[in-house]
Amino acid sequence: xxxxxxxxxxxxxxxxxxxxxxxxxxxxxxxxxxxxxxxxxxxxxxxxxxxxxxxxxxxxxxxxxxxxxxxxxxxxxxxxxxxxxxxxxxxxxxxxxxxxxxxxxxxxxxxxxxxxxxxxxxxxxxxxxxxxxxxxxxxxxxxxxxxxxxxxxxxxxxxxxxxxxxxxxxxxxxxxxxxxxxxxxxxxxxxxxxxxxxxxxxxxxxxxxxxxxxxxxxxxxxxxxxxxxxxxxxxxxxxxxxxxxxxxxxxxxxxxxxxxxxxxxxxxxxxxxxxxxxxxxxxxxxxxxxxxxxxxxxxxxxxxxxxxxxxxxxxxxxxxxxxxxxxxxxxxxxxxxxxxxxxxxxxxxxxxxxxxxxxxxxxxxxxx
Amino acid sequence: xxxxxxxxxxxxxxxxxxxxxxxxxxxxxxxxxxxxxxxxxxxxxxxxxxxxxxxxxxxxxxxxxxxxxxxxxxxxxxxxxxxxxxxxxxxxxxxxxxxxxxxxxxxxxxxxxxxxxxxxxxxxxxxxxxxxxxxxxxxxxxxxxxxxxxxxxxxxxxxxxxxxxxxxxxxxxxxxxxxxxxxxxxxxxxxxxxxxxxxxxxxxxxxxxxxxxxxxxxxxxxxxxxxxxxxxxxxxxxxxxxxxxxxxxxxxxxxxxxxxxxxxxxxxxxxxxxxxxxxxxxxxxxxxxxxxxxxxxxxxxxxxxxxxxxxxxxxxxxxxxxxxxxxxxxxxxxxxxxxxxxxxxxxxxxxxxxxxxxxxxxxxxxxxxxxxxxxxxxxxxxxxxxxxxxxxxxxxxxxxxxxxxxxxxxxxxxxxxxxxxxxxxxxxxxxxxxxxxxxxxxxxxxxxxxxxxxxxxxxxxxxxxxxxxxxxxxxxxxxxxxxxxxxxxxxxxxxxxxxxxxxxxxxxxxxxxxxxxxxxxxxxxxxxxxxxxxxxxxxxxxxxxxxxxxxxxxxxxxxxxxxxxxxxxxxxxxxxxxxxx
Numbered sequence: 001x002x003x004x005x006x007x008x009x010x011x012x013x014x015x016x017x018x019x020x021x022x023x024x025x026x027x028x029x030x031x032x033x034x035x036x037x038x039x040x041x042x043x044x045x046x047x048x049x050x051x052x053x054x055x056x057x058x059x060x061x062x063x064x065x066x067x068x069x070x071x072x073x074x075x076x077x078x079x080x081x082x083x084x085x086x087x088x089x090x091x092x093x094x095x096x097x098x099x100x101x102x103x104x105x106x107x108x109x110x111x112x113x114x115x116x117x118x119x120x121x122x123x124x125x126x127x128x129x130x131x132x133x134x135x136x137x138x139x140x141x142x143x144x145x146x147x148x149x150x151x152x153x154x155x156x157x158x159x160x161x162x163x164x165x166x167x168x169x170x171x172x173x174x175x176x177x178x179x180x181x182x183x184x185x186x187x188x189x190x191x192x193x194x195x196x197x198x199x200x201x202x203x204x205x206x207x208x209x210x211x212x213x214x215x216x217x218x219x220x221x222x223x224x225x226x227x228x229x230x231x232x233x234x235x236x237x238x239x240x241x242x243x244x245x246x247x248x249x250x251x252x253x254x255x256x257x258x259x260x261x262x263x264x265x266x267x268x269x270x271x272x273x274x275x276x277x278x279x280x281x282x283x284x285x286x287x288x289x290x291x292x293x294x295x296x297x298x299x300x301x302x303x304x305x306x307x308x309x310x311x312x313x314x315x316x317x318x319x320x321x322x323x324x325x326x327x328x329x330x331x332x333x334x335x336x337x338x339x340x341x342x343x344x345x346x347x348x349x350x351x352x353x354x355x356x357x358x359x360x361x362x363x364x365x366x367x368x
Numbered sequence: 369x370x371x372x373x374x375x376x377x378x379x380x381x382x383x384x385x386x387x388x389x390x391x392x393x394x395x396x397x398x399x400x401x402x403x404x405x406x407x408x409x410x411x412x413x414x415x416x417x418x419x420x421x422x423x424x425x426x427x428x429x430x431x432x433x434x435x436x437x438x439x440x441x442x443x444x445x446x447x448x449x450x451x452x453x454x455x456x457x458x459x460x461x462x463x464x465x466x467x468x469x470x471x472x473x474x475x476x477x478x479x480x481x482x483x484x485x486x487x488x489x490x491x492x493x494x495x496x497x498x499x500x501x502x503x504x505x506x507x508x509x510x511x512x513x514x515x516x517x518x519x520x521x522x523x524x525x526x527x528x529x530x531x532x533x534x535x536x537x538x539x540x541x542x543x544x545x546x547x548x549x550x551x552x553x554x555x556x557x558x559x560x561x562x563x564x565x566x567x568x569x570x571x572x573x574x575x576x577x578x579x580x581x582x583x584x585x586x587x588x589x590x591x592x593x594x595x596x597x598x599x600x601x602x603x604x605x606x607x608x609x610x611x612x613x614x615x616x617x618x619x620x621x622x623x624x625x626x627x628x629x630x631x632x633x634x635x636x637x638x639x640x641x642x643x644x645x646x647x648x649x650x651x652x653x654x655x656x657x658x659x660x661x662x663x664x665x666x667x668x669x670x671x672x673x674x675x676x677x678x679x680x681x682x683x684x685x686x687x688x689x690x691x692x693x694x695x696x697x698x699x700x701x702x703x704x705x706x707x708x709x710x711x712x713x714x715x716x717x718x719x720x721x722x723x724x725x726x727x728x729x730x731x732x733x734x735x736x737x738x739x740x741x742x743x744x745x746x747x748x749x750x751x752x753x754x755x756x757x758x759x760x761x762x763x764x765x766x767x768x769x770x771x772x773x774x775x776x777x778x779x780x781x782x783x784x785x786x787x788x789x790x791x792x793x794x795x796x797x798x799x800x801x802x803x804x805x806x807x808x809x810x811x812x813x814x815x816x817x818x819x820x821x822x823x824x825x826x827x828x829x830x831x832x833x834x835x836x837x838x839x840x841x842x843x844x845x846x847x848x849x850x851x852x853x854x855x856x857x858x859x860x861x862x863x864x865x866x867x868x869x870x871x872x873x874x875x876x877x878x879x880x881x882x883x884x885x886x887x888x889x890x891x892x893x894x895x896x897x898x899x900x901x902x903x904x905x906x907x908x909x910x911x912x913x914x915x916x917x918x919x920x921x922x923x924x925x926x927x928x929x930x931x932x933x934x935x936x937x938x939x940x941x942x943x944x945x946x947x948x949x
Contacts, residue, residue, distance in 0.1 A: 077686040083542035096540035100558050113545035
């Protein structure tokens with residue numbers, strides 16, 4: 001641990017990335033990415049493939065060299081340090097367990113590299129195996145374990161020497177859905193219990209929402225938005241963020257005015273709606289109103305609510321919820337999500353319905 | 369065995385043209401001078417000091433060749449395995465250069481390079497070494513020639529294992545705190561060891577059956593076992609004794625394979641995984657792995673200490689990109705090794721245009737006299753034509769036999785390992801044994817000195833290459849494409865013609881090339897089976913070289929080099945076009 005030097009801020013920052021830029025020939029993989037991870041924080045890099053999230057993670061691990069920018073781990077400059085001199089732990093996508101070593105030797109490897117004594121290593125290995133709930137597997141080989149077990153061993157190997165920050169590159173990508181969900185909760189619990197800083201990469205938005213304290217949404221080498229899962233889900237700042245996380249209805253229109261910080265938009269069919277905005281908009285700007293499907297009520301408009309009319313097309317049951325599809329003005333697709341079994345008053349195919357939502361539950365975004 | 373018909377032609381062919389003659393030779397070696405059953409030939413093996421001495425020399429040459437091939441080949445294979453595919457393929461062509469340039473062409477190149485006044489010694493003199501030693505006609509020359517000839521085999525075998533080592537493992541070791549040296553010795557090297565073992569095994573076994581290089585680049589003192597067999601048959605007409613020597617060689621080879629299989633597992637030979645778990649049960653390899661582990665830990669500790677010391681002298685700067693000295697050294701060493709493999713063959717080219725009567729360096733003047741001599745000599749023209757006809761026929765026959773067998777192996781067979789082992793057994797058998805056995809068989813049925821005899825002999829050698837190549841292609845072939853075709857209404861024949869064949873075409877071309885080159889370059893079997901009546905290009909070169917190494921041979925070598933290059937380029941273009949579609 002470092003001595004507190006007055007700037008408690010820098011001490012609680014486990015990772016700082018400033019303006020990182022990385023190109024591969026013509027291709028710009030990272031364009032000035034900046035991100036911070038605080039002590040005990042679980043931060044997820046989320047984005048489609050090619051958005052630069054893995055490039056960023058590998059640069060932090062020291063496995064590729066950025067062209068410019070700065071990386072600080074626990075306050076110390078580490079931009080171009082070799083991986084073995086960084087205080088990090090990394091869990092790889094395919095686990096990268098050493099096939100010729102036993103589980104015990106795999107987990108003991110980072111400790112041997114740090115010149116721990118054999119007895120201390122054995123002790124630490126068996127302790128961490130308890131933590132990941134695989135006690136007594138020291139003498140087995142990786143190939144004798146299932147995918148999920150190998151994943152836990154990889155995690156144990158990255159945790160055993162208590163690094164400043166643990167990096168994880170889509171660690172659950174190779175597992176099936178059930179096991180993935182189970183391990184998501186396990187990793188989250190482990191994170192809370194050990195109070196570690198974690199940087200997690202995934203392209204699975206659900207995984208990001210479930211696990212993260214904060215999500216860093218990336219797009220084409222840039223950071224689109226950083227915030228809590230709630231912020232990203234309910235208050236996206238861009239159309240891309242709104243579209244990438246969860247499902248959304250996007251209605252186009254034009255800004256006609258502001259009232260108490262609430263933006264008024266005339267939709268393309270002329271109908272006025274109101275909602276808060278997360279970006280700078282001026283009267284006359286083209287805008288998009290984003291409404292989550294579960295915020296929409298069908299044929300139950302209340303005073304003060306926004307509403308549009310649309311033709312009901314069909315309903316699809318997806319388990320606990322049912323999706324209702326509508327066609328609005330100029331063939332605009334709209335969907336509403338209701339609980340399965342909820343009454344659907346007056347809803348019949350090809351019949352008009354009134355779709356309404358509270359101004360608070362939508363966001364007005366720039367058209368871009 | 370219902371539905372095993374695709375295997376039958378190849379199996380039958382190998383049974384008749386390979387297993388039967390070898391068995392026959394084995395039987396003959398037990399026939400004594402009085403015609404009765406006797407072990408006298410084997411008794412003579414032990415008594416004859418010549419045989420023992422030659423055997424020891426052969427082992428010495430094979431052992432050193434193996435060691436050098438592994439040590440020099442390892443950095444090359446490592447570099448190739450870590451390069452992106454496009455650059456790897458380019459460098460692989462140079463590594464394979466000795467494969468494509470015939471054995472004899474290469475050996476002549478070394479004569480030009482290594483002679484007392486050869487290119488190498490002249491270079492050494494320029495560099496200030498007065499009176500440099502002659503490398504030719506002694507052990508060092510044999511060593512250089514052998515390592516050059518067999519290193520590609522070693523590199524390719526190691527590469528096939530290294531390609532399967534996940535690059536992320538070394539990265540992971542780095543993030544866990546291992547310096548590059550520790551990551552290499554503790555992670556990469558142990559995982560690549562089966563490749564080195566497999567490469568070493570193949571080189572050793574092949575070395576045991578080698579005689580061209582020792583005969584042309586060495587002296588009396590470098591006489592190897594194969595030359596003894598040739599001598600016993602050609603000069604002494606002592607079949608029983610020659611057979612006994614050959615069988616002894618076979619037994620040695622089999623024993624080595626057996627030990628290897630117990631220690632490492634034969635599947636690594638085709639790039640497969642190291643057999644898991646077996647190591648702990650087998651006391652021999654348990655001991656081996658314990659000793660190996662200790663050794664590796666020691667090496668790792670030493671190199672780690674050096675790394676630490678260097679790190680203390682020149683600490684890594686967090687604010688500046690590191691200079692990768694290690695990577696540059698590796699690249700230099702590997703590229704030097706590749707140059708060693710690729711460059712020598714080209715030295716025959718300038719010599720072939722020499723005005724001088726001898727192989728001198730640098731060549732004097734410019735003249736086409738040697739080409740004229742070659743083209744005016746019906747012996748050379750006849751040999752070239754026969755070589756071409758034989759090689760083409762061998763490629764066709766080997767494909768007709770090998771391709772169905774490969775299909776059977778990949779798609780239907782249950783005991784794949786046993787069948788595969790049988791089909792590729794000619795590959796691991798020293799060629800001299802096949803040659804002597806076939807000669808013995810052919811002598812009895814009048815096939816000696818016939819083109820048919822040559823085609824049969826070469827096809828035995830070519831089948832393993834065809835099977836291995838086509839199996840590799842078929843393993844990567846997604847059988848669901850065939851299933852899709854059949855659900856779309858194509859029958860078996862249409863499916864093969866319209867879907868399977870276009871997709872595996874490039875693999876078949878490669879297999880054809882392999883078979884063609886194997887035959888075109890083959891000397892051992894030709895030496896026996898031609899019976900001195902007909903001749904192939906390699907045999908004509910060999911006979912000539914034994915008399916006198918003249919620039920005319922360099923001219924022939926240059927022509928073969930040009931022809932091979934054209935063939936390789938042609939097939940590569942054909943293959944690429946197939947892939948592009």
